Amino acid sequence: MGMTMTQKILAAHAGLKEVKAGQFIEIDLDLVLGNDITSPVAIKEFEKMGSTKVYDKDKVAIVLDHFVPNKDIKSAEQCKISRNFAKKHSITNFFDVGQMGIEHALLPEKGLVVAGDTVIGADSHTCTYGALGAFSTGIGSTDMAAGMATGQMWLKVPSAIKFNLKGKPGKWVSGKDIILHIIGKIGVDGALYKSMEFTGQGVKELSMDDRFTIANMAIEAGGKNGIFPVDEKTIQYIKEHSNKEYAIYEADEDAVYDQVIDIDLSKLKPTVAFPHSPENTRSIDSVGNIQIDQVVIGSCTNGRIEDMRITAQILKGKKVHPDVRTIIIPATQKIYKQCLQEGLAEIFIDAGAIISTPTCGPCLGGYMGILADGEKAVTTTNRNFVGRMGHPGSEVYLASPAVAAASAIKGRIANPIELEREV
Amino acid sequence: MKAEGKVFKYGNDIDTDIIIPARHLNTTDPKELAKYCMEDIDKDFYKEVEDGDIIVALKNFGCGSSREHAPIAIKAAGISCVIAKSYARIFYRNSFNIGLPILECEEAANKIEAGDEISVDFETGEIFNKTKNEIYRAEPFPQFIQQIINSDGLVGYVRNKLGR
Numbered sequence A: 001m002g003m004t005m006t007q008k009i010l011a012a013h014a015g016l017k018e019v020k021a022g023q024f025i026e027i028d029l030d031l032v033l034g035n036d037i038t039s040p041v042a043i044k045e046f047e048k049m050g051s052t053k054v055y056d057k058d059k060v061a062i063v064l065d066h067f068v069p070n071k072d073i074k075s076a077e078q079c080k081i082s083r084n085f086a087k088k089h090s091i092t093n094f095f096d097v098g099q100m101g102i103e104h105a106l107l108p109e110k111g112l113v114v115a116g117d118t119v120i121g122a123d124s125h126t127c128t129y130g131a132l133g134a135f136s137t138g139i140g141s142t143d144m145a146a147g148m149a150t151g152q153m154w155l156k157v158p159s160a161i162k163f164n165l166k167g168k169p170g171k172w173v174s175g176k177d178i179i180l181h182i183i184g185k186i187g188v189d190g191a192l193y194k195s196m197e198f199t200g201q202g203v204k205e206l207s208m209d210d211r212f213t214i215a216n217m218a219i220e221a222g223g224k225n226g227i228f229p230v231d232e233k234t235i236q237y238i239k240e241h242s243n244k245e246y247a248i249y250e251a252d253e254d255a256v257y258d259q260v261i262d263i264d265l266s267k268l269k270p271t272v273a274f275p276h277s278p279e280n281t282r283s284i285d286s287v288g289n290i291q292i293d294q295v296v297i298g299s300c301t302n303g304r305i306e307d308m309r310i311t312a313q314i315l316k317g318k319k320v321h322p323d324v325r326t327i328i329i330p331a332t333q334k335i336y337k338q339c340l341q342e343g344l345a346e347i348f349i350d351a352g353a354i355i356s357t358p359t360c361g362p363c364l365g366g367y368m369g370i371l372a373d374g375e376k377a378v379t380t381t382n383r384n385f386v387g388r389m390g391h392p393g394s395e396v397y398l399a400s401p402a403v404a405a406a407s408a409i410k411g412r413i414a415n416p417i418e419l420e421r422e423v
Numbered sequence B: 001m002k003a004e005g006k007v008f009k010y011g012n013d014i015d016t017d018i019i020i021p022a023r024h025l026n027t028t029d030p031k032e033l034a035k036y037c038m039e040d041i042d043k044d045f046y047k048e049v050e051d052g053d054i055i056v057a058l059k060n061f062g063c064g065s066s067r068e069h070a071p072i073a074i075k076a077a078g079i080s081c082v083i084a085k086s087y088a089r090i091f092y093r094n095s096f097n098i099g100l101p102i103l104e105c106e107e108a109a110n111k112i113e114a115g116d117e118i119s120v121d122f123e124t125g126e127i128f129n130k131t132k133n134e135i136y137r138a139e140p141f142p143q144f145i146q147q148i149i150n151s152d153g154l155v156g157y158v159r160n161k162l163g164r
């Protein structure tokens, strides 16, 4: 029986010729990731396991990104645990303030993940690296501890849903709109325990940044991982960022899928997920008049350079609405610097937005833009659960950078096309 | 192993931001986390929960973040077991890894109501509802999971593997 792309990678890393959906296996890991929230728990468990050494100091990555620069005393204490651990074990890929970025934007940029790798991370959006043709999945802290100690992880081989993408997305339709559309269609548990394998002619129309955004939100459909085939764009990206050897795996022609879903990219419109679930989507034409108090453009979903450029394109020469606090967070130091070099930062400031050092900050209601009771925000992040960005009575609307930027100007959820018409 | 207690019942898609809001993640102390467990949808949960009590929910319980703080908070609050129609996968593995037994059972999830007194037999997967005098059967744990349970969670499993 044929295997899916994911199953091929898993079989190779389990030393097996073949694996089947539902089978329990243990795989070798190419990278184990943790952040400032999950690593301290993992470190405690790592010690309980009786481990004295990480399995490979080059294959553990610890990124402090959620609550740094330390937002309060408690988070300072948490970060200190990770800092000490990284020193003690000479962790090569430890990223602290000044080096760090939001983990899932940072790792590909640093060339730490390439096609064919197996990556686990104590952060649910670890599935992002599927954009590179790697198997990557979010796990918990105890799994991270076991991964650091043994270089292995247990898992149940997933079955898959195949998303057959065709056509070319129209103007203002981005990876974010595609994945929101998909989640709206299949629901937040539509891909529970499964791989989401994106294939078809339409893939080549998507930039790497689009693919990162799409794979990033596989978890919002319940997916174990989201994965893209490796093409010239992938290889070019990997060569630009990494010296690591990559391996290309392809699904067998007779691979079995639970479901095949066709998506015509040319038919999609900018899409917004209403509170309080990413599946609660509406096309931009049917959002109605929703006044907003805040816009956040950033996160591991949409804080990459393309997102910054689109935001600047829309904000250029305009002012954000006086009632809308507009917070722009480039996801890494490199992207931040690019924003300065390309003149994007100036556009943001002139428009009345602020630019922050890379951080998860408001995405999880940590700091840097917490909402009060009854306030509404349009954000490019990935979750709009109750209380995600602050008060349980606040509301988060998920959208693309283009929609978020247009909304910042209009003071309500807006279609970027409206601004074009005004020129 | 058995669990026995009164039921707290919740609906579909209970996410990790509900189980333990991110604003409380600046600590890893289980006792501290337990105080805020479920507070955004059930602010009296921590006040009312007693040792051994059981959470019953519908589909996709534990969706969202990978934070192990979620099952840790539930366990530290005194909950002995969770029963749901289905779980988000990271929550599922985290629970076994930290030693919080969780069961999938559609019938139990549908029929059990808040406040029911129930008991669960982990060996047989049998769930007995004392209040309604009904029996439901959950899927027994897969063999590999049983190994982890027998090692008292993943820490024990890895200790054995490393020969510590």
Ligand code: SF4
Pocket (backbone or CB within 6 Å): A066, A102, A103, A104, A123, A125, A299, A300, A301, A359, A360, A363, A364, A381, A382
């Ligand atoms: S940006 Fe948001 S979703 Fe991404 S890693 Fe940070 S907190 Fe998680």
